[in-house]
Each structure stands twice: as structure tokens, then as C-alpha cells.
Amino acid sequence: MENKKNTKKFKFLPHTADRKFQAFGKTPEEVFKNSALALFNIIYDKKISEKKKFKIHAKGKDLESLMYNFLEEFLVLIDSKNFLPSKIVNLKLNKKRLNIEAEIVGDSAEDYNISEHVKAITYNEMFIKKIGDKWISQVVLDI
Amino acid sequence: MEIKKISENIYEIPKEGKMNVPVRIYASEKILEDIKNDKTLEQAKNVAHLPGIINTSIALADAHQGYGFPIGGVAAFDLDKGVISPGGVGYDINCSVRLLRTNLTKQDILKNQKEILEALDRKIPSGVGRGSSFQITKEEFKKLMLGGAQYLVEKGYGQKEDYLHTEEEGCIKGADPNKVSEKAIKRGIGQIGTLGAGNHFLEILFVDEIFDEKTAKAFGLKKNQAVFLIHCGSRGFGHQIASDYIKKMEQEYGTENLPDRELACAPIKSRLGKDYYSAMCCAVNFAFANKQLMTHWLREEMKYFFPKIEIEVVYDVCHNIAKFEKHLVDGKIREVCVHRKGATRSFGPGREEIPKAYRKVGQPVLIPGTMGTASYVLVGAKKSEEISWGSSVHGAGRVMSRSKAIRELKGEETKEKLHKKNIEIKSRSFKAIAEESPEVYKDIEEVVNVVHDLGISKKVARLKPLVVIIG
Numbered sequence: 001m002e003n004k005k006n007t008k009k010f011k012f013l014p015h016t017a018d019r020k021f022q023a024f025g026k027t028p029e030e031v032f033k034n035s036a037l038a039l040f041n042i043i044y045d046k047k048i049s050e051k052k053k054f055k056i057h058a059k060g061k062d063l064e065s066l067m068y069n070f071l072e073e074f075l076v077l078i079d080s081k082n083f084l085p086s087k088i089v090n091l092k093l094n095k096k097r098l099n100i101e102a103e104i105v106g107d108s109a110e111d112y113n114i115s116e117h118v119k120a121i122t123y124n125e126m127f128i129k130k131i132g133d134k135w136i137s138q139v140v141l142d143i
Numbered sequence: 144m145e146i147k148k149i150s151e152n153i154y155e156i157p158k159e160g161k162m163n164v165p166v167r168i169y170a171s172e173k174i175l176e177d178i179k180n181d182k183t184l185e186q187a188k189n190v191a192h193l194p195g196i197i198n199t200s201i202a203l204a205d206a207h208q209g210y211g212f213p214i215g216g217v218a219a220f221d222l223d224k225g226v227i228s229p230g231g232v233g234y235d236i237n238c239s240v241r242l243l244r245t246n247l248t249k250q251d252i253l254k255n256q257k258e259i260l261e262a263l264d265r266k267i268p269s270g271v272g273r274g275s276s277f278q279i280t281k282e283e284f285k286k287l288m289l290g291g292a293q294y295l296v297e298k299g300y301g302q303k304e305d306y307l308h309t310e311e312e313g314c315i316k317g318a319d320p321n322k323v324s325e326k327a328i329k330r331g332i333g334q335i336g337t338l339g340a341g342n343h344f345l346e347i348l349f350v351d352e353i354f355d356e357k358t359a360k361a362f363g364l365k366k367n368q369a370v371f372l373i374h375c376g377s378r379g380f381g382h383q384i385a386s387d388y389i390k391k392m393e394q395e396y397g398t399e400n401l402p403d404r405e406l407a408c409a410p411i412k413s414r415l416g417k418d419y420y421s422a423m424c425c426a427v428n429f430a431f432a433n434k435q436l437m438t439h440w441l442r443e444e445m446k447y448f449f450p451k452i453e454i455e456v457v458y459d460v461c462h463n464i465a466k467f468e469k470h471l472v473d474g475k476i477r478e479v480c481v482h483r484k485g486a487t488r489s490f491g492p493g494r495e496e497i498p499k500a501y502r503k504v505g506q507p508v509l510i511p512g513t514m515g516t517a518s519y520v521l522v523g524a525k526k527s528e529e530i531s532w533g534s535s536v537h538g539a540g541r542v543m544s545r546s547k548a549i550r551e552l553k554g555e556e557t558k559e560k561l562h563k564k565n566i567e568i569k570s571r572s573f574k575a576i577a578e579e580s581p582e583v584y585k586d587i588e589e590v591v592n593v594v595h596d597l598g599i600s601k602k603v604a605r606l607k608p609l610v611v612i613i614g
Contacts, residue, residue, distance in 0.1 A: 014547065079379035121386070
């Protein structure tokens with residue numbers, strides 16, 4: 001579960017079969033980063049070493065689809081490269097062109113026990129919006 | 144929300160607003176109360192908005208909240224006016240269950256219970272990050288997408304009867320690997336023969352009770368016999384195919400007129416509708432092949448313990464699928480596109496889709512329960528073709544969220560409780576055990592009794608677990 005340090009970054013909401021979270025940020029970049037952290041937090045609850053580095057790239061036609069495609073890249077890395085992401089070291093969001101480039105560090109999955117296997121990102125109840133001076137996202141994950 | 148009782152175990156939400164048809168709920172009063180606790184019925188109403196839906200949007204007794212369609216949802220669509228929706232199949236395309244019978248008894252397993260548990264856990268990769276020892280080239284992988292379980296049997300991983308006793312004979316027609324993205328191939332190629340995680344499992348159970356001697360005999364089941372149950376799907380391969388086509392359909396047809404973006408769909412006869420079906424069939428065949436390989440490995444591993452062991456496939460049923468089937472609509476037999484999302488086909492006697500060995504009695508309907516209670520073997524019945532598009536339930540259905548389960552239940556305690564009941568369990572983490580604890584599901588007996596009383600499938604045997612490996 002999220003620790004105190006993380007409570008402001010994201011929170012989990014009830015959902016019968018799957019997992020649902022909201023993430024927060026002062027900027028759109030931050031809300032994307034914190035959404036990824038919420039995803040990582042569901043997948044594992046231990047520290048992952050920073051031994052390997054991957055670059056990901058995602059595009060969208062609106063902020064929601066950009067979020068879907070961005071988060072999906074992590075599931076693809078886990079399945080195809082056996083790579084567990086630990087931290088996003090560099091994230092560039094082009095809000096106008098709706099694309100994201102990010103560098104991710106992490107480690108090989110075989111050395112860890114995973115706490116949850118996320119099958120897919122979904123559009124169900126998804127949103128990203130600015131409320132006051134804060135950005136907030138909501139995502140339901142298929143487990 | 145107005146819910147009308149039609150008769151015992153049958154409820155209806157009348158058509159309102161932009162719904163094209165009413166919602167039908169097949170549940171007991173008690174189960175209906177559980178179902179009302181989340182968004183299941185709202186989602187079943189959303190399904191009723193889809194173009195070309197025929198008669199009713201159905202929620203079965205095990206229904207619970209999903210995304211787009213509810214889990215435990217069934218809907219049929221007109222081929223000309225209707226749509227096909229990846230959200231009506233689910234991300235885990237052909238998440239399915241295979242039952243294997245053996246010539247062993249409960250006592251044989253109990254004598255070596257822990258050793259068998261450890262051996263199977265080593266042999267069958269589960270969880271995340273444990274790839275498969277079965278590695279193939281991309282060209283061979285494409286052949287597997289076309290051939291499913293049959294491809295593997297031809298390569299020596301099993302016997303002909305294995306796929307003959309599988310829905311679609313383990314190889315659904317219509318698959319086209321050219322409709323599958325490189326990303327899906329990358330995710331799936333290393334995962335053949337892996338169990339995955341979540342609610343997927345491999346179990347050894349014993350036949351605890353027989354309700355229908357004649358049908359049990361036809362299925363090769365008898366009291367005290369040891370059996371295997373494998374529950375898994377198409378892994379990252381199917382997840383990516385679903386995801387790819389949800390995005391494509393949303394792009395091409397938009398979701399502005401739909402109540403949920405996750406219900407993205409395309410006309411059945413459109414290029415995109417056909418492409419999704421062809422790609423979905425590749426994932427269906429992947430899932431059949433996945434369980435075929437595990438069956439082969441089980442046979443290899445169990446021979447160390449029992450050199451004379453015989454393991455035969457009883458049946459293998461799909462839980463997440465869209466299919467073209469002939470059904471009676473307005474007094475005429477015609478082909479429709481049935482979406483089953485967390486539902487089992489439940490054809491009664493006579494249907495040509497049923498393997499010859501079972502055609503006289505009806506198809507086996509396999510309903511996994513929870514790891515601490517029981518699983519059921521039922522037989523399909525004609526009534527299902529009249530009221531539920533030839534479908535029945537697929538499991539107990541969750542009532543408690545995963546996050547609540549982790550907060551309130553302790554995996555260690557569940558493991559200990561099961562140990563006292565003579566059930567040995569293995570999992571990647573106690574958290575995973577907590578999430579799948581018996582308490583998080585509806586009462587399987589109650590669910591099974593509803594479909595039995597409705598007559599859409601009939602009880603044949605109850606199975607109780609001895610060895611459980613969860614992903």
C-alpha cells in the first residue's frame with residue numbers, strides 16, 4: 001500500500017475485481033509520472049534495483065489515450081523484456097503534440113516476487129483534468 | 144433503478160432512455176443484493192445501448208463489476224445491424240478452464256501431496272517474470288496462432304483426444320496472424336505454457352459428490368477420483384490484442400454515443416470488426432495451446448510419482464469469447480454473434496458443436512469455485528438455448544475488492560486454514576493468497592443452485608481441492 005510519502009502522489013479507490021487509482025500533480029508531467037508510480041506500486045511492494053535502462057515513447061489523440069498508451073508501455077516491457085520499472089528518470093511531455101518520451105530504470109523481473117499482475121490499462125472511468133491548480137488522473141486497471 | 148421480478152431467479156430492468164433492450168438478471172434474491180453493491184447492473188444497462196443487441200442484455204448469477212461489459216455478462220448481436228466489442232470479450236481473451244481426469248484417487252494424491260505441489264510449481268511457470276522454457280520462432284508462433292492445441296499435438300505435445308475434447312476442437316477457425324500487432328507478438332511469444340497471475344490457477348481436486356450418475360459416467364468421473372483443473376488464458380498476447388482493437392475501434396467509430404469508452408465497438412461486418420475477430424481467434428488458439436502445453440508437462444511430471452498414471456482431457460471451455468452461433472430468434476433459427484464475458488457455453492444434448500462422446504448428454508460446463516470451497520462440473524441444457532444464448536455461469540463471482548482483501552485478510556491465515564482442511568497451496572506471495580481467499584467470492588453453492596434451478600445447466604459433480612497453485 002502507499003506509504004505516507006506517497007499519499008499525496010496517488011491513492012487507491014475500491015473496485016470489486018480490478019484496481020482503481022487516482023494520481024495527483026502540480027503539472028501534467030507530474031500527474032503522468034505519479035500515475036506510473038501508482039501502477040508500479042500495484043505491481044510490486046519492494047524496492048527494485050536500478051540496473052537497466054529503457055526508453056519508452058507513447059502517443060495519444062487526447063490526454064486520456066496518451067495516459068493509456070503511456071502506462072501500457074510498462075506492461076509491454078514487463079512481458080516482452082522481463083523488465084521491472086523502478087523509477088522514471090526523465091519524462092518529456094509534449095502536450096500540444098500529445099506525446100511522451102521517458103527514460104526508465106529498473107531490473108530483471110525474475111529476481112523479484114511480484115505482488116500483482118496487471119493485465120491491461122482500461123478506459124473505464126478514466127479521466128485527467130485540472131481542478132484548481134492541481135492535475136488529477138483516474139485509472140482502472142484490469143487484474 | 145427499477146428491478147422487476149419476472150419469476151423465481153429471473154429479474155428484469157425495463158428499457159429506458161437510449162437502451163435498445165431490457166436487462167435480464169438470472170440470480171436469487173440474495174445474490175441480487177450482492178450484485179446491487181457495485182456497478183454491475185449499470186454496466187449491464189450500458190451494454191443494452193449497443194447497436195443491434197437482440198432481446199436482452201444478460202447478467203448471470205456470478206455477475207460482478209468489470210469495465211465496459213460486466214463480468215458474467217452475455218449479449219447476442221444481429222449480424223447486419225450489430226457490433227462486435229473487445230470490451231464484451233475482455234482483455235484476457237479465451238480465459239478458459241480445462242478439466243483432466245486421472246486413474247488416481249484422492250488418497251494417492253494425499254500420500255505425496257507436498258512433493259507433488261513442489262514439483263508442479265517448479266514445472267509450470269506462474270506469476271510474473273518466469274518465462275516459458277518453450278521457445279519458438281516467430282514463424283512457428285504464427286502457426287500456433289492458426290492451429291491452437293492441434294498445432295501442439297501434431298508436434299508431439301499430447302494426444303488427439305485432448306483437442307477433440309476441447310471447445311472448437313482446440314482450434315477456432317478464422318484466425319489471421321496478419322491482424323495481430325508486433326507488440327502483441329512480443330508480449331506473447333515467450334509466454335506459451337505459463338499460468339500467469341491474478342485468479343489463474345492449477346489445482347488437483349477430487350470428486351467429492353456425484354449428483355447425476357449417468358452424466359458423470361459419460362464424462363468419465365466417479366467419486367473419490369483425482370482430477371486436475373487448469374484456469375488460464377491468452378496472457379499478454381490476448382491482453383495486447385484487446386487493447387489494440389479497443390483503440391482502433393475508438394479511433395474509427397468514436398465512443399461519443401456510448402455510455403462507456405470501454406465499450407468501443409465496430410459493426411460485425413466492417414473491415415475492423417472482421418479484423419478484430421481474426422485477431423481474437425489467434426488469442427483463442429493461443430489460450431488452447433497454452434493449456435495443451437501445461438497438460439503435456441503435467442503428464443511428464445506426474446509420471447515420476449505414478450508411472451502408470453493416465454491423464455485424459457474431460458473438456459476445455461472458454462469463458463471470455465465472441466462466437467458466431469445459431470440460435471432461435473423470433474421463431475427462426477439464425478446466426479448471431481454471442482459475446483460471453485465471464486460466461487460458459489452451456490449447450491444441451493444434440494448440438495453438433497459438442498464432442499461426439501458427450502453429444503447425447505450435453506456439454507460439460509466447468510465452474511471453478513474458490514481454492515477453499517469447491518468447484519463444479521455441470522452439464523449444458525436446452526433451457527439455456529431458450530433464455531441465455533446457450534450460456535451459464537463461469538465461477539463464483541467476486542464480492543470483495545482486491546484492495547479490501549489485502550487490507551482485511553491475511554494470506555498466512557488463509558494458507559493455515561486451508562492446510563487444516565487438507566488443502567496445500569503455493570503462491571508467489573501471501574498477498575496473492577489473500578486476494579483470492581474464499582471470503583472474497585460469492586457462495587459457489589448458491590450460484591450453482593440458481594443455474595441448476597433455472598435449468599440452464601444441471602449439476603453433475605462437485606470437486607474439492609487438494610493441491611492449489613495460484614499464479
